[in-house]
Amino acid sequence: MGTSTSAPGLTSGEVAERVARGEVNDVPVRSSRSTREIVRANVLTRFNAIIGTLFVVILVVGPIQDGLFGFIIVANTGIGIVQELRAKRTLDNLAVIGEARPRVRRDGSSRPVANSQLVLGDLVELGSGEKITVDGEVAEAEGLEVDESLLTGEADPVLKHPGDPVLSGSFVVAGNGAFTATRVGAAAYAARLAEEASRFTLVRSELRSGIDTILRYITYLLIPTALGLILSQLYVENQDMAEAVRRMVAGIVPMVPEGLVLLTSVAFAIGVVRLGRRQCLVQELPAIEGLARVDTVCLDKTGTLTEGGMDVERVVPLDGADTAFVRQALGAFGSSEPKPNASLQAVVDAYPAPADWRVAGTAPFSSARKWSGAELVGPDGEQATWLLGAPDVLLPPGDPALEQADALGARGLRVLLLGRTKNPLADPDPGLGLEPQALVVLRQRVRPDAADTLAYFGRQQVAAKVISGDNAVSVGAVAASLGLPRAEDPVDARTLPEPAADPEGLADRVEQHSVFGRVTPQQKRDMVGALQSRGHHVAMTGDGVNDVLALKDADIGVAMGSGSEATRAVAQIVLLDNRFATLPLVVAEGRRVIGNIERVANLFLVKTVYSVLLALAVIICRVPYPFLPRHSTVLSGLTIGIPAFFLALAPNNERARPGFVRRVLRFAVPAGVIAGAAAFAEYLVARADHATGKVADTSATTLTLFLVALWVLAIIARPYTWWRVLLVAAMGAGFGLVLVVPWLKHFFELDLAGWHDPWTGVGIALVAGLLLEISWRFVKLRG
Incomplete structure (x- = not known):
């Protein structure tokens, strides 16, 4: 199946010379944005520019308490930078843990090195599942098959021989060998792609694109409204330019939902840090969001x-085969593979290699053909081909050994057939005429947390599909022992319809069943596509090269940290501690982020809507704007800013749904209109009362708007918990202190005069609150 040569690799002196010449693989692996990029992204924003300009204007006209909004923006931006830097530090540390460490041959011995320490001319060893990180030329090959689909899009693996080129970005699916590095660093074919693939990116997501859409609409509204407000305030306050500027600024500042973008970044960053503490590497930011939307999880058993390891439970000789002879053959077979998979490793552990057997050739395990092979020369000098693989693949239908294998598999055991034939491995079908020798019964180590994790998905209405290359009956037995619904009716994937011939039939079968066995890598991909065609949001977990195609096509790919480098390269999430039980934490974190950002987005957009409405009303009625900037600061801080930070970080288990923008606007627009109308109605009532001055009119209007905005907060905070009730009460108490503490009243220029206007405002707020309840219930009914 291949040829090989043996080479000692570079010497230490040759490596040092190449390092000195700069011939080293020095492409930086970045797991996150640089510090400079983080600072720039948080500081240089469109809304920071608007708020910053208005802050400078207020500093010129004074007083300082009208410029408090500027200090809040500085604090918010600082919080955003600090949180993302924390996330960067977490990701950088995790990326080092999860980084590929290729094995190189130097001074005649094999050793692992950091990817950045590879030099030109290094002899890099390859095994199944390993990612090729630099370009090179094959020097040794034993059945070496390389998948170049990440580069070419072609899914079929390519058989490599000495002298053939290999490119960075590809990975080994079968066999082993070694190659000489011919291009390293920036010169490597996929160097730029590799850097981008491993970077922590803020790529497009429904949440971010939805917020961007909302901000774009706001910008269109803000510019003409702001211009109209400037002109109107200059007209009505023509005797006092400074007062006109202050009230104009007070009208523009609350239109800007500056904290919405900040809280989105902070919520994601904190999510990354929380998951990082659980040894979960989030390679792309929207992966947290994507997993929150998942309704189907496809699991490789x-x-x-x-767990990855297995143990040989027993060997069952067939057709009168000698048990001692079979065990010797298994020992020799195990020694034929330098990098055994989990099944063969169990054989290696159980049966040492006999001294009087010799290996003449090998065919490494391939998930496509379901067997591995070795040409062995026994102690009598007779050479034969031995195959170890799936009984139902190697044996013809109806063979008596199949019934034994199925009976053992039904108990959750993994069963392999060891057979012998005279056909050489190079034959197109070496298994023709195979003589069964023994069934090798392996016991799989079930993860202790698997049952609880599957139960969690069941409670969260997330369908779990076990998709495995193993025998369907065996897989079904394992899944049933863990309590997976419908596991007692497993499907052999060889009976599934072809997607090209009957896509609907395939989708029906995949939707209706939970366990699938004998699934090929291409079928895994087809099954993911079939589920997606029915509108399902699919996550795929796996750890082997046979999972790569499906991981790439799934909405979210989740790889185990101990899995192959190829799976870690294409997955959005890597569970570095290999704990399947971490997955519910990722789902919960995603739901927390998505649900809470949608919750606080309502708060910010209600403020934007009522601010625009108030500005338009002021322009039309040609009256002074009812608030100063300091009043907007109090209103925004107590009804939006402070509570939004708490609400954004609270637990939230509701599954994310599409239609973020539509749902937010459906509540925020009517609620903002109600709040703005209530405030302006009170303002007109207060202005009509000639016994009160401008400060009293503003104070009564501020009271009314605060009560309505607090009611909005009380709606958004539902369902109530003790801390949410306390949060709403604390915000109300905070405003009460501003109204009664003398120095706060003076600082914020709030002073309620008499009883008529304040109580009228309370009455208007109660009516507005009832309208808010009706609006909220209508939105809830519409879903």
């Missing part, structure tokens, strides 16, 4: 429900 091996490495997910079961």
